[in-house]
Amino acid sequence: MRISKSHFQVAAGVAAVVLAGMALTSAPAMAQQGKSALDAIKERGNLRCSAHNGSFAGFFEVDDKGNWKGFDIQFCKALATAILGSPEKVTYVPLSWAQRFPSLISGDVDVVFKATGWTLSRDTKQKIDFSLPYFMGGFQFMVPPSSGIKSGKELNGATVCTAAGTSIEPVLADFMATEKVKFKVVTYEKSEEERSAYESGRCDAMAGWGPSLAVARAQQKGLATHTILPITLTLEPIGAALRQDDKRFRDVVGWTIAAMIHAEEIGISSANVDTVRSQVAANPTANPGLAKFLGVQKGLGAELGLSDTWAYDVIKKVGNYGEIYDRELGAGSPYRLDRGLNRLWKNGGLIYSPVFD
Structure with a gap:
């Protein structure tokens, strides 16, 4: 995030008062000021990516060996590959739904791939930007x-149970007002707690993201x-969430997603x-x-601050x-x-890539 000199002086003064007498162990947000996340990731040598405080099956979950897996996790791996050349150079930071935006803005994570819907209020009030959508899903009961x-x-x-800190709460309020029905909404921080409440009969219905309900x-x-x-x-539309005013990094995230779709x-x-690349070469x-x-030829990487083989690396190491x-x-x-709806546009879905030229 770019700030003026005067704003920096004010922020520094406030920080000095708050931190007086305290040991300053880390300050990821301060380290990010005036610098693209792309530069910080390269200097650090790893990507800090969102994960989940529990399991969100199919999208972000931990396997029996302690490794993160899931659809959203693959985009963390792809981004690390595009920037650093390896899908393993990722630090996963477990976050609740409510923690994802504060953690992003503070610099605790570089990017949020966490089933995050692109909404007007988030785009205008949360000081975050969104990438090209990489998934489409609706809210259902x-x-x-x-x-x-x-x-x-x-x-x-x-009684309807749902996840706390998501965009479904205002959606449910709108639904009740529009359809003139009234029900009690009970929220849970962890998916496991929400599902347990529903399965035990404490909730008459579970409201959630349709794909996650189907997975459950x-x-x-x-x-x-x-x-x-x-x-x-x-x-x-589900997209990656990024800190506002970092066009360089937003371009890298968006075109990494686009490369997988393309x-x-x-x-x-x-x-x-490898076969196709050899034929082209x-x-x-x-x-x-x-x-x-x-x-095979130069040009695609320099525009983004990446190597010329970044798209090849992503496809080879993570997949399309x-x-x-x-x-x-x-x-x-x-x-x-x-x-x-997550089929390619040419197969009747809504997933598409911008043009690589």
Whole structure:
């Protein structure tokens, strides 16, 4: 975030008063002032990326060996690969939903990949920016089969549990006002607590992000017969959240996401990228755009402050968009979640890449 000299002097004075008599052990936010996160990540040698204070199955969860996995985690890995050349150069910072924006603004994390919807209030009031959307999902209700409920309008008088610190709370308030129904909303900091409340019958319904409800239903045998109501409360584009006024880093994040999508669009995957690159290298003038995209010819990296092979590295080491979807959420995962709106635009979905030129 860029600040004027006078603002810096005021901030420094306030900080001096607050910190008087205290040992200053770290100040990530101060270290970021006047510097792009891209430079800080390169100097530090690792990316600080959001994770979750618990498990959010399919999107960010810890495996039995203590490693982070999930759809959103793959974008952390891809970004680290684009900047630093390795998907392992990531420090994952577990955060609750409510902590993600304060932690981002303070500099505790460089970027938030955490099922974060792009909304007007977040974009204008939170001092954050959003990347190109990398997922589409709506808010829905899930109810037990014994309830007989077929629509959200039938929840009048019910107790509905949901996650604290997310955008669904105002959405639920709008729904009640619009549909003239009233129900009690109970929020939980951790997904495990929310699910336990719902499964034990303390909540009549669970309101949440439709894809995560579907993953929870697939994951828990006790939820297999539960119904996710067809009415979507609202559709949210999910993007990475970044600190405001850092165009250099926003470009890197956005084009990293775009590269993964573009690779799927043109049929390049981790399995065939070396073959395609070798073919292009043999005659780069036959397809100069692809030659630049795969780092055979110079040009794609310098514009972003990255190596010329950054897109090739991401595809090779992490995969294209379709690969990570299938691996973490789709046919290759325990959840087998249909891509739906997250198909490529040319396959009837809403996922697209800007033009690489």
